[in-house]
Amino acid sequence: MSSTTASRGARRSGTAAISGTGVLLRFMVRRDRVRLPAWVLGLTALMGYFVTALEQIYATPEDIRAVAPLLQGPMGALFGGPGYGMEDPRLEHLLAGLYGTYVLVGAGLMSLLTVVRHTRAEEHSGRAELVRAGVVGRHAQLTAALLLTAAMNVAVALLVGLLMTGQGFPGPGSWLFAAAVGAVGLTFAGVAATTVQLSEYPRAAAGAAGAVLGGSFALRALGDMTSEHGNVLSWLSPIGWGQQTAPYVLDRWWPLAISVVAAVLTAALGYALSVRRDVGAGLVPPRLGSARAASWLRSPLALAWRLQRTQVVGWSLALAVAGGAYGAFTGPALEAFEGAPEELLVVLGGTEDIGAGFLAVLALTFGLTVAVYAVLAAQTVRTEETSGRSEPVLAASVSRPAWLGSHLGVVAGAALWLLVVAGLATGVGAAVSVGEPRMLGEMLLATVAYAPAVWVVLALAALLYGGVPRWLPLVWAVVVLALVVGFFGPMLDMPDVAGWLSPFEHVGDHPLEPVSAAGVATLTAVAAAVAVAGVAAYRRRDVLGTG
Amino acid sequence: MTAPVRDLDAPVVEVRDLRKSYGDVVALDGLDLEIGRGEVHGFLGPNGAGKSTTIRILLGLLRHDGGTARVLGGDPWTDAVALHRRLAYVPGDVELWPNLTGGEAMDLLARLRGGTDAARRDELCERFDLDPRKKGRTYSKGNRQKVALVAALASDVELLLLDEPTAGLDPLMEAVFQECIREARAAGRTVLLSSHVLAQVEALADRISIIRDGRIVESGSLQELRHLTRTTVTVLTGRPTDGLAALPGIHDVRTEGGQVTFEVDGAHVAGLMRELAGLEVQAITAHPPTLEQLLLRHYGDGLPAAAEASVR
Structure with a gap:
């Protein structure tokens, strides 16, 4: 009996913690009615630009072979990726393996900025207090922000997939690359869900998540430069996970599982940390400072x-x-x-x-x-x-x-x-x-x-x-x-x-x-x-x- | 750039026909304002009437489109730096640097003005019950306001420009604030006090200007303003009061439980007293208009607009 009551109570508080999520989500979409399509279409357009530009520059396979050594070497690894398919590159290898890296980074940036904007920035401005005073669960805001970000990533992935298959590139590789874009985005949504708990400042939260993004880029660059197709350093990088799917070459889906698990774990950490702090506060408590200004x-x-x-x-x-x-x-x-x-x-x-x-x-x-x-x-x-x-x-x-x-x-x-x-x-x-x-x-x-x-x-x-x-x-x-x-x-x-x-x-x-x-x-x-x-x-x- | 001259008889603030628009929105529409040396001048008006715009023009933060403005004998736009040594400002919405303590912010602002009186600062912190060691981001609205108030009141200046300085303070601190303003007046300082708190202005101001829709609708001492307005009178008489309503200058006569209440224009009080003398007055109360009534009379027809403004 008592256990039934307890479990019912737990179930009730479980749904109560996210009550209001739907309303908040619709509200966020309304607030982002310009920003959301701008990001989604912008990232797709970036990929579309790469496709069009490269099709013009590398009109023949010989043109691509001429630059292959450059792309295969450390320069390609530094600014691009692990170099799958660069032994005999085709256009889609350049697109997914080199230029696509910037779409992965873009998806990460979009996700972390979106999560910070709808969670910590709202708390910092004090608007979250008004919202939380309504019939809104303690996890509703973070949940709605993560749902919104996930939806944006799905939309980007769909559009990029349609774009690539529409251009006549092989289907499996195209959809894998598109999924990698979405998965990298999801991972950084999770990362941001954690960093927004740490500091009171939206800028610090975005900065910390951005540092993880920058670190991911640098890690995989070092790994990809040191060994062909990367080494353990590349595999430590969330961007690396997306790239190691090797679209159009190996077409392996399982690295994306790492991305999704990382996204789930970091988001769960965010939820866990969020109940350990007050609304508006960070986990790092403020300290008293000097009563006088330095001379x-x-x-x-x-x-x-x-x-x-x-x-x-x-x-x-x-x-x-x-x-x-x-x-x-x-x-x-x-x-x-x-x-x-x-x-x-x-x-x-x-x-x-x-x-x-x-x-x-x-x-x-x-x-x-x-x-x-x-x-x-x-x-x-x-x-x-x-x-x-x-x-x-x-x-x-x-x-x-x-x-x-x-x-x-x-x-x-x-x-x-x-x-x-x-x-x-x-x-x-x-x-x-x-x-x-x-x-x-x-x-x-x-x-x-x-x-x-x-x-x-x-x-x-x-x-x-x-x-x-x-x-x-x-x-x-x-x-x-x-x-x-x-x-x-x-x-x-x-x-x-x-x-x-x-x-x-x-x-x-x-x-x-x-x-x-x-x-x-x-x-x-x-x-x-x-x-x-x-x-x-x-x-x-x-x-x-x-x- | 002409050096501002110090003329003790000249007004400290002298504004003629001041105009300012933001695009199509007219903020100031021919505003006149004069504040004499050593005077505490109350600046009353609803939200959006142009109080903050006026003060920010007097500070040289905004450029006016027309008219003239003189502060301490200088031009607020071109002589801003020299003038600001002689004045202090408290904004209505105080923002502090999140990673500087309140004490650091106060010291910095005082030093940027040219001087700091550490003893006075500490005394004011004590009186306002303010901990200057906290970081700017951890202060509540009221405490941020206290930081700006202490910084302004601790400085040795001729003019204080206070834009709704106590909106976030509790009544206890309000009393401390009033004390400080009286001390400032005793020290010969001039104060421009913009406010919603009518009781505060009534308690402190020597003269009052009421602003509405970007222009001054009434200006003078509280006494002068009252003279222009109606006194509320309630009487209980032995004889019928039917004749009262027919007298000149009598308004809004209403009867309640045998008592008659009405308003009388300042110019017609003498006539009223002659009439009442023959009515066997048993009890009489008369009170001067409160500032609420003054404001209601000026804004009565504009209340919906004001309510709308406060909702936004």
């Missing part, structure tokens, strides 16, 4: 540094680790290039110095990474204003140019510092692994030379922000352009003007080429002029109100 905290510049310090430290650590890891891989990479065919070596700058070509690619990678930091930092400056925190500072005796200039100065300085860190770490790794001390200096110079290019990106962000703050995200277009031109420019047939528009194409490709002093000087001058224009525009407009 150096007395200028807008000091405030800007204080607010950005944590981020700069985090990026420094991440770049030091990534730089050291990629740098240390220079030796094995050069060995792998031994005996590579002529056309590949031409792409990397000729037979004379393959090492220099490899370092140049790494330098560009870190240059672009630091540009991403600069844009994210510029967005936090905008948040200072939209959240109303810039107002009391400007109401004190601080001019607009001093406020914005301080923030820009800190970001510009931090960007330079981060490039030094990345250059040093990569340089040390490369010099040690190859046994060539000069590589340290070369790598440092090559990386730091991109500082003016990063500053141009930052200055453009400042101009957009100063003029029309909501246009700030448009600056991502410059970063994406630079990335596409820098990495895919030689392979895709891009117009010259695209290269000219990317600030990263004007500093020379050191150590392949000498650093262009004229380019550095011009970019610095352009950055300064654009930043001044941005500050001037900011000085003339209204300070945004909250809400």
Whole structure:
């Protein structure tokens, strides 16, 4: 009797914990009526773009065979995948094995951002409190968010599958690749379900899940570069699981089981952690701080540094680790290039110095990474204003140019510092692994030379922000352009003007080429002029109100 | 850039025909405002009337479209940095840096203004019962407001711009706040106090401006405003009061349990008293209009709109 009552009670509380899920799910769909199709169609369109572009570039099988050595080598492994089918590649191998990696990453990003948006971000804003005060179970919000994310991933998988089979690629491989996209997305939904429990901040939750995504990419890159078709490192990476299905080659489905199990386990961990904390709180309890400000905290510049310090430290650590890891891989990479065919070596700058070509690619990678930091930092400056925190500072005796200039100065300085860190770490790794001390200096110079290019990106962000703050995200277009031109420019047939528009194409490709002093000087001058224009525009407009 | 001059007789805030629009929405529609030195000026109005817009223009955070605004003898837009050394501001919705403690935020804001009085700061923290060691993200709305209040009140400035500064405070803290404003006035400071809390303005303000739809509809001392308005009178008389309703300046006569209640215009009180003298008055109460009544009279026809605004 009593056990029946207990089990009935348990059953009731079991469903009670998720009551309201349906309503919340419909509400989330309503809120995301633009965002949801944008992500789903956007990822499909990205894949569609790859298909169309590659069909044009590689019109004949000979065209593909010509680039095969490049894709088969460490370069393909670094930026693509484990290289299944690259011995005699067809178009679908390139699509699923190389370019498709970015669709996998995109699905992961979509999932983690969606989960954070509907759980921790809601709690942080206080809106979740209103919702939870209604007839809503304690697990309803997380459940609805996970259901929504799962549905988005299923939709992406369906559309990608239809796209690939519609293009006439083999059915089994196409549907397997599409399922891999969805499975990777599911895994990162689970990861985010856990990270949102840890911190009170949506940004920290997204950052932690994003770090797992970035780590997954790096892990599989290291694994794929070290051994053919990857090694244990690749198998530790959630992105690796998706890639190890080897669509169109082995067509094996079982790695996706790992993805699904990982998704279930991380989501279960999220649920378990969520009942151990209060609504709105993180698992890490807040501590008391100093009652007085440090004596150096007395200028807008000091405030800007204080607010950005944590981020700069985090990026420094991440770049030091990534730089050291990629740098240390220079030796094995050069060995792998031994005996590579002529056309590949031409792409990397000729037979004379393959090492220099490899370092140049790494330098560009870190240059672009630091540009991403600069844009994210510029967005936090905008948040200072939209959240109303810039107002009391400007109401004190601080001019607009001093406020914005301080923030820009800190970001510009931090960007330079981060490039030094990345250059040093990569340089040390490369010099040690190859046994060539000069590589340290070369790598440092090559990386730091991109500082003016990063500053141009930052200055453009400042101009957009100063003029029309909501246009700030448009600056991502410059970063994406630079990335596409820098990495895919030689392979895709891009117009010259695209290269000219990317600030990263004007500093020379050191150590392949000498650093262009004229380019550095011009970019610095352009950055300064654009930043001044941005500050001037900011000085003339209204300070945004909250809400 | 002209240096702001310190003229002790000139108004501290002088606003003429101020206009500001956000796109098609007119926020300020020819607003006039004058605040003399050493005065506590109450700034009353419903949500969306333009109080915050006015204050943010006075701070140089917003640029006005038309009219003139002078603060402490300077132009709030071009002389912002110099003027802000001489004023302090408390926003209605205080946001703090999540990873800075309240104490750090207070010190920083005081230093950015040019000076800090640590003893005064500590005393105010004590009086407002505020722990300055907590991180910004852990404060409640009321405590965030206290941080901004302590930072403003601890600074040695001529002008305090307070935009609904006590919306999140409990009555005990409200009393502390009123005490602090009286001290500020005693120290010769000028205060612009925008508020919904009518009792607070009644208790503190020397002069009051009522804003509605972006313009000032009434301005003056509380006494002057009352003079313009009606006194509520309740009488119990031995003789019939039928003649009262016919007197000039008498409104809204109603009878309840033998007592007659009505309102009388300030200008017609004398005539009323002559009439009442012959009616064998047994009991009489008369009270001046409360600010609620003042506001109701000005916003009575706009109540649905105000209610709508507060729902949003």
